[in-house]
């Protein structure tokens with residue numbers, strides 16, 4: 001593997017930490033308990049900052065601020081055009097401060113700074129501009145019903161949205177949740193992931209500079225079983241949206257059901273197939289399959305984590321996939337040219353190394369990698385397994401790390417069956433030059449997204465979400481508006497039906 005920087009001496013990130021408190025009703029405040037929790041630098045495991053630790057009491061405060069902003073405040077009553085202008089001004093401010101925001105993201109999460117500036121921030125900005133465009137184009141229908149009635153539908157915001165996000169793309173997840181919720185006129189209480197609380201607090205301040213009224217967006221940093229669970233159980237929260245593990249998704253749904261039956265959007269785990277067909281250009285397929293798995297240190301819910309390769313190109317593919325992994329540049333996320341930083345924390349680091357051991361023990365062939373990288377922080381060598389069988393844990397479980405598992409297949413019906421034999425159904429990749437193969441696979445694969453000859457295309461207008469245990473509902477695009485609107489039918493009797 002190439003290393004671009006001495007890992008022992010981390011580079012100083014180009015940003016100061018200004019916001020570590022909770023954001024409630026437009027103010028940065030301490031937690032009611034006065035408690036804080038540490039957010040750590042994945043490069044070293046050392047402290048970045050102590051952050052206010054919200055719990056049930058702070059969730060209560062944040063929900064009442066959001067409730068008031070919805071029931072009495074200007075937000076749902078503003079013209080949609082005014083709301084749209086605030087979203088646009090916010091996007092401009094994020095663009096202006098892109099480098100500091102990206103630095104916070106890279107520091108807290110461990111992702112390469114160049115990926116934060118080059119991928120995540122532009123997608124974030126684009127998404128807010130996209131939903132700003134929707135804000136004043138949301139409207140109902142006029143319906144021809146039987147009988148003497150004038151019938152119309154009103155598309156109304158639901159109310160207070162509780163949103164819980166993970167640590168792998170803290171900013172992108174912020175945008176997917178907040179963008180449509182606010183465009184539709186809802187107010188929000190967001191719980192960020194305990195591993196990565198910093199970037200959301202920074203951008204939330206910019207949102208208020210852009211003119212967002214107090215209470216419309218509240219942010220409670222803290223842990224899942226305390227702050228997160230309190231948000232899910234709250235009787236005054238009208239809607240939940242969650243991105244995270246399937247295991248936690250089940251808890252969220254249960255808490256929602258046991259409290260006030262609030263509707264829930266879930267975006268959960270995956271074990272997405274990436275299928276390399278016999279006609280594939282192997283060099284291109286290797287590069288795309290590599291990116292599909294290793295991007296963001298392998299910490300993507302949609303990672304192409306089962307690489308199915310046709311037997312005719314299998315041996316060549318393995319050699320080249322191994323060579324590509326060996327060339328992957330691992331190093332300090334703030335070093336130029338780095339492709340892979342550390343995993344987010346010690347828990348993920350240990351879990352991934354455990355899966356690697358299980359792969360070796362179950363008889364898969366370790367082509368390269370398999371160890372920690374360096375001796376400091378949570379870096380892991382880019383790892384490739386070949387000769388992987390469907391029932392091995394590394395082929396069934398979400399590893400969420402830089403571990404490529406390569407499986408051999410013979411024919412298209414077989415690969416369809418094996419791809420679909422998973423409780424997950426988030427995404428799939430198909431690599432072929434044959435239109436018929438592409439169409440057959442696109443239709444047969446049970447996944448919320450099928451990327452053909454591409455992967456990880458995250459345009460704001462394209463819906464994203466899961467089949468099966470990968471989730472409920474779709475985010476992004478026009479589809480996400482449905483998550484944050486409810487439909488009221490207004491039926492008015494006509495006195496003179498002749499007209």
Ligand code: ADP
Nearest residue numbers: 165166192193223224225228229244245248251
């Ligand atoms: P991961 O295992 O990748 O950390 P999780 O699903 O546990 O994924 O975490 C995603 C988000 O869900 C985080 O913000 C976390 O704090 C939150 N969370 C975890 N457990 C709960 C819970 N019991 N109730 C509500 N939120 C939770």
